[in-house]
Structure formats: structure tokens, C-alpha cells
Amino acid sequence: MSLRISTNSIYESGTSQLNTLQGQMAKTQNQLSTNKRMLTAADDPIASARALELTQSQSMNTQFGTNRSNANASLSLVDKSLSDVSGQITDIQSLIVTAGNGGYSQSDREALATELEGRLSDLIGLANTSNGVGGYLFSGYASTTQPYSQTPTGAAYQGDQGQRMLQVGSTRKMAISESGSAIFDAIGTGNGTFQTQAAATNTGAGIVSPGAVTDRSKLTGHDYAVNFAVSGTPAVTTYSVVDNSVSPAANVLQDQPYTAGASINFDGISFDVKGAPANGDSFTVKPSQKQSVFTTVTDLIKTLRTPDTGSAGKAALANGLATAGSNMQNALDNVLTVQASVGARMKELDSLDSTGSDLDTQYQATLSGLQDLDMVKAISLYSQQQTTLQAAQLSFKTMSSLSLFNYIS
Structure with missing residues (x-):
């Protein structure tokens, strides 16, 4: 029994096969042009889901890197300001030693008191350092409030006790500011x-x-x-x-x-x-009580402007200078302690940056394994598909030309 194949069936079958081969070849061509193995999630649903998860993790890691950069900038500004504060305190300590010179007259100490007034203004100015984005470094959460205003007894703090935090790692939040009260007011006497x-x-x-x-x-x-x-x-x-x-x-x-x-x-x-x-x-x-460094300097100015009349006056001056010296040393120790804490956080940021960079490399390598195309294999496949398509086109042309009318003269 012979099987008869209609001309219409030949054309439909041939066209379908050609379309399929052309589609496969077009997909391979798109993979080559994008260097991606997966063009849609349907190409590999499991790998596609894993790649999406990794991409999200990589984006979060990138954002943490940006946060670390911002944190480092803020802490660097805090560190610079604290270095300036410690320099001012050291200068004031030198003035205290100078004021204890037995050969100094009252006018000499008055000149030192005037210089100390300038140092006090400088200290308050450092305590009111701007963060560069319209706020203040040492005002706690109240970043737009000026931390200190000068008063007859020193300076009054107008900020709060908060420390602004920033997420610098998946499990690490870091303080990027310091409260002014912890630096300038919490000084043991x-x-x-x-x-x-x-x-x-x-x-x-x-x-x-x-x-x-x-x-x-x-x-x-x-x-x-x-x-x-x-x-x-x-x-x-x-x-x-x-x-x-x-x-x-x-x-x-x-x-x-x-x-x-x-x-x-x-x-x-x-x-x-x-x-x-x-x-x-x-x-x-x-x-010991907690006393502001500004109060200590203000009291020191008053001590220098009090006449040292007689032995009692000289003793009062010596006692006042000794008290100021102890309190200023405590202030310096406190500032250096805070500065050491800031430096430790900056060092930790460097470590987290290194870890983040390694993690990003790992994410990239894993994504490459899931998504990237094996170029040699794809080019070989493309050549094979091209040869198959050409053979199909030639065979279709040959079959479509078979007709009895070609043999009727």
C-alpha cells in the first residue's frame, strides 16, 4: 500500500521545520551577542531564580560599600575636629604652666587670661563644627541644632545624647557621630x-x-x-x-x-x-563630678584675673591652677579616648571594605557561572545549526520541485 503525501503537506511540514531551525539559530545568535546563556527565565528556571537572589545580594553589598564610604567621610571629619580640640587643650595646659611662673605680675596673668578667652572661643567653635551638609557634628540626633552657645559660666549644650548610626554591613550598624556632651561635658574633676x-x-x-x-x-x-x-x-x-x-x-x-x-x-x-x-x-x-571643659577654662580665666595678694592669694592661685591642670588633663584624656574609638571604627570600615570587595568578587564569579555563555560551545552549535538550516532549505527546495508536470513534454 503506498502512502500519498499531498503538496500542501509537503509545504506545511517544510515551512514548520524551517521556522523551528531558524528560531533555534536566532536564539543562539542572541546568546552570542549578549554573552548570556539565559535569555529568559524559561531557559533555566532554577539558575534564573538563583541569579536573581545573587543580584539582589550584590546590590545590597554595593549599597553597604556606599554607606561605608559615607561613614568614613563623617568619621574622618570627627577625627580631624577632635585632633584640633586636643591641640587646643594642650595649648591651654601650656598656658596653665606658664601662669604658675612666680615672676609673673598681675598684668602678665591678665594677658594670659585674654589669650585664654580666645582659646575658649576656639574650643566652642570646634564643638560647633559643621558636618558639611547643613548640620553639626556634635549635636547628636539634633543635627540641625547648634550644639553649644557661650554662657557666663562656660557653654550650654543644646543637642542630645544620640549617636547617628549607619548600616555598614549586613549585620553591622556603626555610629558615625559623637555627642558633644560625651566629649566636652562628661569630664571628671x-x-x-x-x-x-x-x-x-x-x-x-x-x-x-x-x-x-x-x-x-x-x-x-x-x-x-x-x-x-x-x-x-x-x-x-x-x-x-x-x-x-x-x-x-x-x-x-x-x-x-x-x-x-x-x-x-x-x-x-x-x-x-x-x-x-x-x-x-x-x-x-x-x-569627682562631671564638669564641662568650657566651665574649667572659664574658671581658670577668673582665677588668673583674681589678684594674688599676699601668701593667701598666692596659695589660692596655685590651688586654682592645680585644679585647672587636673581637669584639663582629664579633658584631654577623654578627647583622646573618644578619638581612639573613632579611629577603631575607621579601621573596622577598612576591614569591612576588604570583606565587601571579596564578597562582590564571589558574587560576580557565581553569577558568571550561572549566566555567562560558553562561547566555544555556542559558536560550534551556531555553525551546526547554520549547516542544518542550509541542508533543510536545500532539501525543501528539492522536494517542493518534484512534480509529474516536470516530466510531461
């Missing part, structure tokens, strides 16, 4: 644990040292008064230590012989008094 001061009513020449902690386990955090008494002939100076934090006040030490420069020890603390305290003179020992 005295030696950081307790503060010694001479009473304003003292008439003698006693000068008290900042002191030090000898046994932290014995610290009470109480307020003490060291009272001096001078009596007898020849005059004998003694002192008593009174704890004013209990009621009634309790004697800690009583009628102890005084030797200039000898240590006074009680309740885990130690300090000394030099010079000659007068009868009724008193020195206080209190827990």
Missing part, C-alpha cells in the same frame, strides 16, 4: 575619682595636691573636710578629717600632726598639703 579643693575662706598658704587612690576597696564616695588648727607657742599645726556625709558628722582622723608635703591617708585615698595653712583653714575631698 580632680583625679577622676575624687577632687581636692581649698576653701575660698582660707587665709593661709596651704596648697593641696590632686591626690590618688591607694585602695579602691576602701573608697566610700563620701564628702570630707580636712580642717587645720594652729595653736601653742611655738605654734603647732594639726589637722582633723571629718566625714560630712553622715549625720552627725563623724571624725575620721583627729588632731593629727601636720608636716608640709607629708601624705594624708584615709579611706583608701591619699593626698598632701604643702605650705603653711592658717588656723581654721579647710580643704574638701569630694567625689
Whole structure:
């Protein structure tokens, strides 16, 4: 039994096969032109979904890199400002040492006070440093509020305690600013644990040292008064230590012989008094408080402008300079601590940048494996498809020309 194939069937079948071959060849051509194995998600649904996930992760990694760049710029500005602040504090410390020169007259100290007024203005200006985008570095979350305004006692803080944060990694948020109060206001007085001061009513020449902690386990955090008494002939100076934090006040030490420069020890603390305290003179020992560096400089200016009349005046000047020196050292230590924290964060950003760069390379390599075309294999396939299409076209031409009419003369 013979199978008859109609002319219409020959044409339909041939056209369909040619269209299929041309479509396959066009797809290979598009893959070659784009160097992509997957032109649509239908080409490889699993690889396409994975590539989309990787692309999103890569975009997030790129954004984290941008955030790190912004964070580094902000922290660099903070670091530069803190370096300038530490320079100003160091200069003020030098002026304190200079002011203690026994040969200086009152007019000399007045000149130093005038210079300190300029230093105070410079410090407040640094505390009000702009972040370059219309805000302030040290105002916390209230970035558009000027942090400090000068007052008769120093400067008043108008910002808040916040630190602006920025996402610099998938699991890392980093502070890119510092609160002004933490830098300029949170300065411990005295030696950081307790503060010694001479009473304003003292008439003698006693000068008290900042002191030090000898046994932290014995610290009470109480307020003490060291009272001096001078009596007898020849005059004998003694002192008593009174704890004013209990009621009634309790004697800690009583009628102890005084030797200039000898240590006074009680309740885990130690300090000394030099010079000659007068009868009724008193020195206080209190827990350290938080004080603004601007208040310290303002008090120092007042100290320099107070005449050092007589031995009592000279002692008051020496005590005032010693207090200012301790407080400014604490201020410098605090600024350096904050600056070290900023530097640690900048170093961490460098490490995160290196990790981010490695991660981006990994993402790119994985995406390349999923999406990129094997050029050698694709070119070979394209040549094969081209040969197949040409053969199909030739065979279709030959078949379509078969007709009995070609043999009828």
C-alpha cells in the first residue's frame, strides 16, 4: 500500500521545520551577542531564580560599600575636629604652666587670661563644627541644632545624647557621630575619682595636691573636710578629717600632726598639703563630678584675673591652677579616648571594605557561572545549526520541485 503525501503537506511540514531551525539559530545568535546563556527565565528556571537572589545580594553589598564610604567621610571629619580640640587643650595646659611662673605680675596673668578667652572661643567653635551638609557634628540626633552657645559660666549644650548610626554591613550598624556632651561635658574633676579643693575662706598658704587612690576597696564616695588648727607657742599645726556625709558628722582622723608635703591617708585615698595653712583653714575631698571643659577654662580665666595678694592669694592661685591642670588633663584624656574609638571604627570600615570587595568578587564569579555563555560551545552549535538550516532549505527546495508536470513534454 503506498502512502500519498499531498503538496500542501509537503509545504506545511517544510515551512514548520524551517521556522523551528531558524528560531533555534536566532536564539543562539542572541546568546552570542549578549554573552548570556539565559535569555529568559524559561531557559533555566532554577539558575534564573538563583541569579536573581545573587543580584539582589550584590546590590545590597554595593549599597553597604556606599554607606561605608559615607561613614568614613563623617568619621574622618570627627577625627580631624577632635585632633584640633586636643591641640587646643594642650595649648591651654601650656598656658596653665606658664601662669604658675612666680615672676609673673598681675598684668602678665591678665594677658594670659585674654589669650585664654580666645582659646575658649576656639574650643566652642570646634564643638560647633559643621558636618558639611547643613548640620553639626556634635549635636547628636539634633543635627540641625547648634550644639553649644557661650554662657557666663562656660557653654550650654543644646543637642542630645544620640549617636547617628549607619548600616555598614549586613549585620553591622556603626555610629558615625559623637555627642558633644560625651566629649566636652562628661569630664571628671580632680583625679577622676575624687577632687581636692581649698576653701575660698582660707587665709593661709596651704596648697593641696590632686591626690590618688591607694585602695579602691576602701573608697566610700563620701564628702570630707580636712580642717587645720594652729595653736601653742611655738605654734603647732594639726589637722582633723571629718566625714560630712553622715549625720552627725563623724571624725575620721583627729588632731593629727601636720608636716608640709607629708601624705594624708584615709579611706583608701591619699593626698598632701604643702605650705603653711592658717588656723581654721579647710580643704574638701569630694567625689569627682562631671564638669564641662568650657566651665574649667572659664574658671581658670577668673582665677588668673583674681589678684594674688599676699601668701593667701598666692596659695589660692596655685590651688586654682592645680585644679585647672587636673581637669584639663582629664579633658584631654577623654578627647583622646573618644578619638581612639573613632579611629577603631575607621579601621573596622577598612576591614569591612576588604570583606565587601571579596564578597562582590564571589558574587560576580557565581553569577558568571550561572549566566555567562560558553562561547566555544555556542559558536560550534551556531555553525551546526547554520549547516542544518542550509541542508533543510536545500532539501525543501528539492522536494517542493518534484512534480509529474516536470516530466510531461
